[in-house]
Amino acid sequence: QSALTQPPSASGSPGQSVTISCTGTSSDVGGYNYVSWYQQHPGKAPKLMIYDVSKRPSGIPDRFSGSKSGNTASLTVSGLQAEDEADYYCSSYAGSNPVVFGGGTKLTVL
Amino acid sequence: QVQLQESGPGLVKPSETLSLTCTVSGYSINSGYYWGWIRQPPGKGLEWIGNIYHSGSTYYNPSLQSRVTISVDTSKNQFSLKLSSVTAADTAVFYCARGYASGGYPFDYWGQGTLVTVSS
Numbered sequence: 001q002s003a004l005t006q007p008p009s010a011s012g013s014p015g016q017s018v019t020i021s022c023t024g025t026s027s028d029v030g031g032y033n034y035v036s037w038y039q040q041h042p043g044k045a046p047k048l049m050i051y052d053v054s055k056r057p058s059g060i061p062d063r064f065s066g067s068k069s070g071n072t073a074s075l076t077v078s079g080l081q082a083e084d085e086a087d088y089y090c091s092s093y094a095g096s097n098p099v100v101f102g103g104g105t106k107l108t109v110l
Numbered sequence: 111q112v113q114l115q116e117s118g119p120g121l122v123k124p125s126e127t128l129s130l131t132c133t134v135s136g137y138s139i140n141s142g143y144y145w146g147w148i149r150q151p152p153g154k155g156l157e158w159i160g161n162i163y164h165s166g167s168t169y170y171n172p173s174l175q176s177r178v179t180i181s182v183d184t185s186k187n188q189f190s191l192k193l194s195s196v197t198a199a200d201t202a203v204f205y206c207a208r209g210y211a212s213g214g215y216p217f218d219y220w221g222q223g224t225l226v227t228v229s230s
Binding site: 032033034035036038044045046047048051052057089091092093096097098099100101102103104 | 146148155156157158161169171172173205207210212213214215216217218220221222223
């Protein structure tokens, strides 16, 4: 059982926006502004999309945005494109266990 | 360009020790960042194993801490993972990655991953 809870699946049509949630507790997501999001295509290594809740690494399009409210963090993908279809994982700092991941969400572009 | 490459046996027997090495190119481990190992069982999610800093300071997942050792060889620009007393549940793709010096160590560069199967 993963430390952070994500919906197993999400979907949207090209051009639409979709939001993926990541729910934790006050000991991880809610306690620190250290949430990251990763994109993983089949057979590939994960790719960092968002860190520190809402920061984008160089080269990540601004269609990807992150936010947090209480114990739940969110990743929003705007202007969905076919290439956005992938698995998405959240992670958070959690004090004594510095890195905890969510179970992953499969994003389907309809 | 920063590149990481995992290497090691793809098959390990139960109760034995899994050993992997990550070779870093395009960036000196001595220059900073944290260097970590993450694994992913087939068809499942990601699990952080642990990190090491160039100074040798280590940080481990509490659930694996009793079986894990991560070390660094700055002269070879490599870091390594040892996981002892493996079982079939340790079968996974193992990734090495570079982590920011921030809470949760956001990992910005990853190796391609190597599948390690635990079986007799």
